[in-house]
Amino acid sequence: MIVMGIKAFGHDTGAAIVADNGSDLEIVAIAEARLNRIKHSWRYPFLSIDYCLSALGLKNLREVDAIYFDLHDSQNRRNLSKSLPSEYDKDCDTVPAFNQVIHSLLDFGKTKVQYCSHLAAHAASAYYLSPFSEATVLVVDGGLGVFSGRGNCLEIIDMNGYNESWVNGAPSELANVSGTGPLYNFVTTKLGFSCFDAGKTMALASFSHEFDKKDIYPLPDNRHQDVLINYRPTIEWIRKNVPTFDEIVGAEQEDGLVSKFWVNLARQSQQVLEEDVLFIAESAIRKCKSKNLAYAGGVALSCITNRKIIDAGLVDNIFVQPASSDEGIALGCALFGYYLEGGKKRKVLDGCYLGKNHDTRNLSETLKNGNLNSKKSSNQEVAKLISQGNIVARYAGKSEYGPRALGNRSILADPRRPEMTSILNSSVKHREGFRPFAPSVIETEANTYFEMPFPGPYMNIAAPVRPEFRKLIPAVTHVDGSCRPQTVTQSQNKDYYDLIDAFGEETGVYCIINTSFNDNGEPIVETPEDALRSFRRTNIDYLFIDDQLVWRAEGVSFDRSIPLSDSIKDERSRDLLCQYCDVKLIYEVLTPLAFNNGDSILLMSQEMGLLENIK
CATH class of the missing domain: 3.30.420.40 (ATPase, nucleotide binding domain)
Known part of the structure; x- marks a missing residue:
C-alpha cells in the first residue's frame, strides 16, 4: 500500500509518502521550502509531491492508493478566498485563491482522496513513529489536542482549534480557544x-x-x-x-x-x-x-x-516528533491515512533522515564556475580542520525532515573556542548575537558533558552543561548554562558519528558545534547546488560534500550578492502544474476572479511566478 500526505494550504506546505516495502515501512518527506528556497513557503507543493513520487519511482498521483490532505481552516472549498497574500502573512509567497483553484482541479485519476484534521495529523506524526504501542498523545500549537494511542488506532479525547472541537471524547460546540x-x-x-x-x-x-x-x-x-x-x-x-x-x-x-x-x-x-x-x-x-x-x-x-x-x-x-511544527503535517497526514486504510507495519524513527539521496558526482563545472577548488578528503582531515578553528559545512546523504539539521545538512565548528558563537552569528548565519548554538555529541559521552542521562537524537530536549565543562566548551553553553544537544549513535548516522569521534581523538572533546546549513532567511539546503550556492555566499571556510573537500580559490571571498535561489525552481513548479492540472481550465476559472480592490487574481498569480504570463 502507498499513501501520500499533502499539506497544501497555509505556511510550510509539503508532501510525504508512506509505502509498504517488504517487511519495512518506507517513508520519504520534504517541505516545499527546501525545494523552492522560500522559507516557510505557502505555495502549492508540486515540487514536494514530485520529490516523493520520484523517490519511489512513481510518475503521477494515480499510482498512489490514497492521498490524505491537511484539513486546515484556510482551506474552504465553499468559500474561495480572495484575500491578498499580505493579509495572511507578510512572508506569504502565493495567492491563497490560486492554491484553492489548483486543489480543485488536480488530476487524481481514481486515487482515493481524503482529509485529515490538522491536530490529528500532528498526533499521527508523533504516535505512529514512536516506540510505543500505547501512549498519551499531546499536540500543542495554535490549537490543542489530546489523543489516546492504542495499537494502530488514535482516539480523540480533547481537541480545539482549526474549527474543530471535541471535549472528553465527544464533538463539542465550543468555539476556538486562543491558548x-x-x-x-x-x-x-x-x-x-x-x-x-x-x-x-x-x-x-x-x-x-x-x-x-x-x-x-x-x-x-x-x-x-x-x-x-x-x-x-x-x-x-x-x-x-x-x-x-x-x-x-x-x-x-x-x-x-x-x-x-x-x-x-x-x-x-x-x-x-x-x-x-x-x-x-x-x-x-x-x-x-x-x-x-x-x-x-x-x-x-x-x-x-x-x-x-x-x-x-x-x-x-x-x-x-522532530518535525513538530506544521512542517511535519504532511508526514502526519500520510501516517494517519496509512493506518486508517488498514496499514499494519510500524516504524520506530531512529534518525530523521527522510529525504532522498542526490547525485554529487557531476559538480566539476559548478566548482569551476564558482572559482572553487576540491579534493578527496576524510573525516580525520575535516576534524583536524575544525580543531584548528575552521568552519566546515557538511553535506551528505539524505536530508533531515524538520527544522533541525542533524549532521547531513550542517555547519560544524569547534565548541572549545569562546569567540566561535560571535563569529557564526555575525559572519556566517547573519543573525541576532544573543542566539546560542547547539552541540552534536556521541551518545555514550552525552552525560559526561551535559546533565543528560537519556538519548536526545533530535535536538528537542534541553540539558544543562555540567559546570566543570562550561569553560571547556563555551561556544555551546548558553548564558544560563543550558544547551540543546543532539546525541549521535552509529546506527543513526555512522559517517557523522565517525567525524565527531575523529574530532574527539584530535582534541579529547567528543562533541562539536552543529548549526543548520543555511544563511539567515534561507531554508536549510537540500541539493548539492543549494549547498554550493550557500557556501559561496557565506563566510564558511570549507564545504565537505560526501567525500570531497571544497574551498575557495586564492583571492576569492564569499559573495552575499549571490541570490538564494534561481528561476529554475519556478519553472519546474510551473511544468509540474501543467502535468497535474488542465492549465486551460485554470485560466478559465481564474480569469473572472478579482480581489476586493478589483485587482485580477490571475495577474497577481502570474506576477508571483505561479503561472506563465500567457497573453
Whole structure:
C-alpha cells in the first residue's frame, strides 16, 4: 500500500509518502521550502509531491492508493478566498485563491482522496513513529489536542482549534480557544520577531538572571482549571498595552532586546508556557492513563519545556516528533491515512533522515564556475580542520525532515573556542548575537558533558552543561548554562558519528558545534547546488560534500550578492502544474476572479511566478 500526505494550504506546505516495502515501512518527506528556497513557503507543493513520487519511482498521483490532505481552516472549498497574500502573512509567497483553484482541479485519476484534521495529523506524526504501542498523545500549537494511542488506532479525547472541537471524547460546540501557543506566538511578534521565531523568545528569556524579575502582563485567575486555557483577553491586553519592539528602538535591535523590559516579557511568557504545558501534559496523562507521551505541535519545539516535562517526573517515556511544527503535517497526514486504510507495519524513527539521496558526482563545472577548488578528503582531515578553528559545512546523504539539521545538512565548528558563537552569528548565519548554538555529541559521552542521562537524537530536549565543562566548551553553553544537544549513535548516522569521534581523538572533546546549513532567511539546503550556492555566499571556510573537500580559490571571498535561489525552481513548479492540472481550465476559472480592490487574481498569480504570463 502507498499513501501520500499533502499539506497544501497555509505556511510550510509539503508532501510525504508512506509505502509498504517488504517487511519495512518506507517513508520519504520534504517541505516545499527546501525545494523552492522560500522559507516557510505557502505555495502549492508540486515540487514536494514530485520529490516523493520520484523517490519511489512513481510518475503521477494515480499510482498512489490514497492521498490524505491537511484539513486546515484556510482551506474552504465553499468559500474561495480572495484575500491578498499580505493579509495572511507578510512572508506569504502565493495567492491563497490560486492554491484553492489548483486543489480543485488536480488530476487524481481514481486515487482515493481524503482529509485529515490538522491536530490529528500532528498526533499521527508523533504516535505512529514512536516506540510505543500505547501512549498519551499531546499536540500543542495554535490549537490543542489530546489523543489516546492504542495499537494502530488514535482516539480523540480533547481537541480545539482549526474549527474543530471535541471535549472528553465527544464533538463539542465550543468555539476556538486562543491558548498557550497563540499567546507565546503573539508575544514573539511583540518582541519584533516573525511569528515563526518562537525559538528567539526562548533564547532571550535565558537572560532573565541578569535582571530583576518583573511581570509585564496580567494573567487569568485560576487559569489551570481545564486543558483548554483561554488567553484571548490576555492577548488583547498585550495588544493594547505593550509596544512592539521595532517601533521604539534603532538598528541595533539585539542589544536593545537584552534589557530589563524585553527580557522580562520573554521570561514571563516562557514561564507561562512551561507552567501551562506541565499542567496540560499531566491532565492528558491522567485522562489517557498512559505515562508514555508522544508529543507534537509547534510548542513541542520548546526544548526547555520538554526537559521540564521529564524533570517533573510526569512521564516514564517521551517521544517528541522532530518535525513538530506544521512542517511535519504532511508526514502526519500520510501516517494517519496509512493506518486508517488498514496499514499494519510500524516504524520506530531512529534518525530523521527522510529525504532522498542526490547525485554529487557531476559538480566539476559548478566548482569551476564558482572559482572553487576540491579534493578527496576524510573525516580525520575535516576534524583536524575544525580543531584548528575552521568552519566546515557538511553535506551528505539524505536530508533531515524538520527544522533541525542533524549532521547531513550542517555547519560544524569547534565548541572549545569562546569567540566561535560571535563569529557564526555575525559572519556566517547573519543573525541576532544573543542566539546560542547547539552541540552534536556521541551518545555514550552525552552525560559526561551535559546533565543528560537519556538519548536526545533530535535536538528537542534541553540539558544543562555540567559546570566543570562550561569553560571547556563555551561556544555551546548558553548564558544560563543550558544547551540543546543532539546525541549521535552509529546506527543513526555512522559517517557523522565517525567525524565527531575523529574530532574527539584530535582534541579529547567528543562533541562539536552543529548549526543548520543555511544563511539567515534561507531554508536549510537540500541539493548539492543549494549547498554550493550557500557556501559561496557565506563566510564558511570549507564545504565537505560526501567525500570531497571544497574551498575557495586564492583571492576569492564569499559573495552575499549571490541570490538564494534561481528561476529554475519556478519553472519546474510551473511544468509540474501543467502535468497535474488542465492549465486551460485554470485560466478559465481564474480569469473572472478579482480581489476586493478589483485587482485580477490571475495577474497577481502570474506576477508571483505561479503561472506563465500567457497573453
